[in-house]
Amino acid sequence: MPTALVTGVSRGLGRALARSLAADRWRLVVDARTGPELDAAAAELAAAGADVAPLVGDVADPAHRIQLAAVAGDRLDLLALNASSLGQTPLPALAGYDLDAFRAVLEVNTVASLALLQLALPALRAAGGTVLAVSSDAAVEGYPGWGGYGASKAALDQLARVLAAEEPGLAVYAVDPGDMRTRMQQDAFPGEDIGDRPEPHTVVPVLRALLAARPPSGRYTAGRLLADLADPADAPAVERSGERSAEPADPRVTSAGAGEQR
Numbered sequence: 276m277p278t279a280l281v282t283g284v285s286r287g288l289g290r291a292l293a294r295s296l297a298a299d300r301w302r303l304v305v306d307a308r309t310g311p312e313l314d315a316a317a318a319e320l321a322a323a324g325a326d327v328a329p330l331v332g333d334v335a336d337p338a339h340r341i342q343l344a345a346v347a348g349d350r351l352d353l354l355a356l357n358a359s360s361l362g363q364t365p366l367p368a369l370a371g372y373d374l375d376a377f378r379a380v381l382e383v384n385t386v387a388s389l390a391l392l393q394l395a396l397p398a399l400r401a402a403g404g405t406v407l408a409v410s411s412d413a414a415v416e417g418y419p420g421w422g423g424y425g426a427s428k429a430a431l432d433q434l435a436r437v438l439a440a441e442e443p444g445l446a447v448y449a450v451d452p453g454d455m456r457t458r459m460q461q462d463a464f465p466g467e468d469i470g471d472r473p474e475p476h477t478v479v480p481v482l483r484a485l486l487a488a489r490p491p492s493g494r495y496t497a498g499r500l501l502a503d504l505a506d507p508a509d510a511p512a513v514e515r516s517g518e519r520s521a522e523p524a525d526p527r528v529t530s531a532g533a534g535e536q537r
Contacts, residue, residue, distance in 0.1 A: 276326065278302040278402075280347045280395060282334050283358030284320075285312035288409065288452055291476040292355060295483055297325030304328045304347045306339070306358070334358045334387040335379075344394035351398035353486065355407045356388045356431070359424075366420030377423045384427035389434055396442075405446040405486060408435045410494065412451050432494055439492035447492040448485060450500070452478045 279296050283289040285307035293305055297320040305320070307313035310331045317329035328346050332339030362380035363373055388408065399406065413425035414432050432449045439447035452475075481497045 276300060276302050277352040278304065278347060278350060279353035279355060280304040280343060280351060280391075281353075281355040281357060282306050282343075282391070284316050285309060286316075287357075288475040288478060289355070289357040290316050290319075291474075291479045292357070292482060293320055293325075294323060294476070295479045296353075297321075297323035297327070300324050300326075301352075302326040302328075304330070304343060306330045306332055306334070306343060308333050334391060335383050337390065340387065340391045340394055343391065344398070347395060347398055349398055350402040350404075351395055352402045352404045353407065354392065354395050354399060354404065355409070356391070357407075357409045358387075359384050359409065360427075362423040362427075366424075368420060369422040372423055377426075380423045380427045381430070384424070385430040385434070388431055392434075392438070399445055400442070403444055405489070406435065406438065406448065407482065407486075408432070408447075408449045410435075410449040410451045412453075412496075414451070435492075436494070445492070446489050449494040450482065450485065451494070451496045452482075453497045 279293075279301050281289055281293045281296075281303065282305075284293045284305040289305075293303055293316070296303060303320055303325045305313070305317065305327065306329070307316065308331070313329050313331055317327045320327045330339070330342055330346060332342065334340060360380050360383040363376040367373075392406065398404070408431050410432050411425065411428045413421040414428035416425070418425065435447050435449040438445070478497050481500045485495065485500060
């Protein structure tokens with residue numbers, strides 16, 4: 276039975292990915308900041324057939340990260356770094372970005388991801404596992420107001436890129452899932468109708484295809500990933516030089532809703 280550690284499963288993409296893994300009888304170590312939401316998610320995952328270990332806590336808390344890695348055990352097939360913080364809202368221009376708020380975004384989206392990865396690395400090595408870091412088009416595009424969140428995701432992308440070079444026995448992916456209908460997306464665009472965004476579960480088949488095919492480590496965009504897996508020569512979605520392989524997205528429709536809203 277493969278084991279996955281997925282952060283931020285109370286809703287959104289994290290919950291949808293965990294639900295898909297549960298249907299295939301994965302052992303799941305999952306977390307969220309709020310107990311009731313995590314309990315509901317864990318019950319759903321268990322009903323789908325998974326062996327579930329739900330842990331309430333904040334990925335920015337060192338003690339919580341230690342607990343996650345300990346419960347995951349000695350072999351870890353998948354580490355999904357999904358939990359994210361949007362940061363200061365309404366989204367501010369850099370000229371007025373509160374520096375404490377910026378530090379907090381980096382702590383959750385970048386520092387905590389690296390810290391959890393460090394703890395989980397021995398188990399990932401033992402399993403020849405996969406690291407999936409949920410990114411955003413804000414990491415590579417200059418959208419006004421998205422400087423804090425985008426910088427944190429750009430740093431996460433670079434961590435994934437370097438990890439892939441340092442750990443060739445692992446598959447390491449940074450994936451931009453595209454725009455989704457999530458609470459974080461709504462927080463980013465308060466008062467706007469985001470009903471045109473797809474539900475997070477529509478992205479999961481792309482992620483599962485990535486995990487199954489295990490292409491070279493790199494940065495992938497969900498919108499191009501299926502074509503890339505079908506014919507890498509014709510539709511390269513891997514970003515090796517830092518340049519995007521897909522057309523820039525509409526700045527009004529971002530992938531910021533990927534993780535759990537904090």
